[in-house]
Amino acid sequence: MRRIGTGDKIRALGAMSGTSLDGVDAAIIETDGETVFGFGESAYRPYSETEREVLRAALGRWDGAEVEAAAEVVETTHAEILSRFDDIDLIGFHGQTFAHDPRGRGTHQAGSGAILAEALGLPVVWDFRSADVRFGGEGAPLAPFYHFALARFIEARAPLAFLNLGGVGNLTFADPGFARPETEGALLAFDTGPANAPVNDLLQTRLGRALDEDGALAARGEVNDAVVARFLQHPHFFRMAPKSLDRDAFAALAGEVATLSDADAAATLTACAAASVMRGMELCPAPPERLLVTGGGRRNPVMMAMIAAGCDCPVLPVEEAGLDGDMLEAQAFAYLAVRVARGLPTSAPGTTGVRAAVGGGTLSRPGELAVALG
Ligand SMILES: Nc1ncnc2c1ncn2[C@@H]1O[C@H](COP(=O)(O)OP(=O)(O)OP(=O)(O)O)[C@@H](O)[C@H]1O
Numbered sequence: 001m002r003r004i005g006t007g008d009k010i011r012a013l014g015a016m017s018g019t020s021l022d023g024v025d026a027a028i029i030e031t032d033g034e035t036v037f038g039f040g041e042s043a044y045r046p047y048s049e050t051e052r053e054v055l056r057a058a059l060g061r062w063d064g065a066e067v068e069a070a071a072e073v074v075e076t077t078h079a080e081i082l083s084r085f086d087d088i089d090l091i092g093f094h095g096q097t098f099a100h101d102p103r104g105r106g107t108h109q110a111g112s113g114a115i116l117a118e119a120l121g122l123p124v125v126w127d128f129r130s131a132d133v134r135f136g137g138e139g140a141p142l143a144p145f146y147h148f149a150l151a152r153f154i155e156a157r158a159p160l161a162f163l164n165l166g167g168v169g170n171l172t173f174a175d176p177g178f179a180r181p182e183t184e185g186a187l188l189a190f191d192t193g194p195a196n197a198p199v200n201d202l203l204q205t206r207l208g209r210a211l212d213e214d215g216a217l218a219a220r221g222e223v224n225d226a227v228v229a230r231f232l233q234h235p236h237f238f239r240m241a242p243k244s245l246d247r248d249a250f251a252a253l254a255g256e257v258a259t260l261s262d263a264d265a266a267a268t269l270t271a272c273a274a275a276s277v278m279r280g281m282e283l284c285p286a287p288p289e290r291l292l293v294t295g296g297g298r299r300n301p302v303m304m305a306m307i308a309a310g311c312d313c314p315v316l317p318v319e320e321a322g323l324d325g326d327m328l329e330a331q332a333f334a335y336l337a338v339r340v341a342r343g344l345p346t347s348a349p350g351t352t353g354v355r356a357a358v359g360g361g362t363l364s365r366p367g368e369l370a371v372a373l374g
């Protein structure tokens with residue numbers, strides 16, 4: 001691959017498989033790793049029920065047969081979706097997080113970028129989170145550097161916030177007045193709390209459904225305020241930002257709603273997700289002019305209304321700013337891949353708590369694996 005410089009329009013393809021285990025998102029952006037020039041095609045490849053079972057069996061595990069089987073699903077499904085795109089310079093492959101314990105065992109995203117580089121015949125940047133953890137960071141969230149680039153892309157004139165409502169929620173406060181994302185004060189980011197994961201798990205366990213479509217069940221229920229108040233006593237809400245979460249850090253919530261009706265339980269878990277966003281907004285260093293929401297939760301009108309009711313600024317899906325809320329994280333890993341290829345940082349003390357700005361990620365080129373094995 002040629003050396004990349006400022007102003008070079010690299011066509012990077014990013015792929016993300018998030019904590020809700022619904023499928024793989026893939027999207028192209030054009031960038032030099034600093035400025036976003038534009039967007040390209042995107043695609044979504046849902047996991048089959050069988051694949052999802054294999055992935056679920058690996059949740060919370062670091063190694064062993066379950067993780068190996070899951071890594072194979074991650075690699076084959078990604079190879080399938082990524083091979084659909086043409087004229088790509090570089091791939092950013094996030095992989096699938098099964099376990100995340102930055103202050104303990106570390107963080108692990110399953111799936112090998114080296115194998116994908118071989119399969120696709122393209123350079124692949126992967127393992128984005130390990131270096132950050134090694135340097136004292138949380139290893140997450142990593143989208144904030146991309147949020148900063150987007151704030152400039154949409155020509156935001158005042159500090160704003162991005163909220164991702166995936167399985168877990170994460171919030172980024174971005175001040176586009178700064179020239180670079182790693183400068184102190186440009187970004188503050190952290191995981192807010194659980195977002196869709198507890199509601200999804202409830203629907204799966206009780207009703208055999210993957211999600212509460214449009215919040216229909218939650219809309220019929222009543223929020224149990226005592227459960228929400230107890231939820232907010234979790235140590236996560238007393239930690240300073242940056243901070244991150246494992247998908248199942250709040251697994252105990254399922255027990256808290258066990259005696260509630262399906263509708264009341266869904267309403268209460270949705271309210272917990274919204275309450276954690278409100279706590280998150282209190283951590284912003286200044287009031288953001290708007291909260292732009294990405295991720296699947298922005299399609300849940302009950303969750304969105306609860307969040308809007310607790311915020312002092314407009315709460316809008318990112319589409320209101322001309323962005324694509326389904327593909328934003330896949331785009332983020334395309335953007336970060338170009339930064340890694342250029343040796344630019346991908347996280348900073350304000351985004352992950354890392355000791356100093358660091359570039360995380362391994363670049364694998366096709367042919368390397370053959371050399372390594374031979
Ligand atoms: N119409 C809808 N109504 C309610 N919830 C929805 C709807 N569409 C999507 N969701 C929720 O959004 C989830 C998917 O969100 P998304 O793809 O952003 O998560 P993810 O990327 O896997 O997670 P993370 O960002 O934590 O890694 C679904 O599992 C579901 O809970």
Ligand SMILES: CC(=O)N[C@H]1[C@@H]2OC[C@@H](O2)[C@@H](O)[C@@H]1O[C@H](C)C(=O)O
Pocket residue numbers: 018019097100107139140141142143144164166167168169170191244245329
């Ligand atoms: C360890 C890990 O995979 N974390 C994910 C997860 O899903 C949402 C939230 O928790 C966020 O911290 C992160 O993903 C996004 C893409 C990020 O790194 O910005």
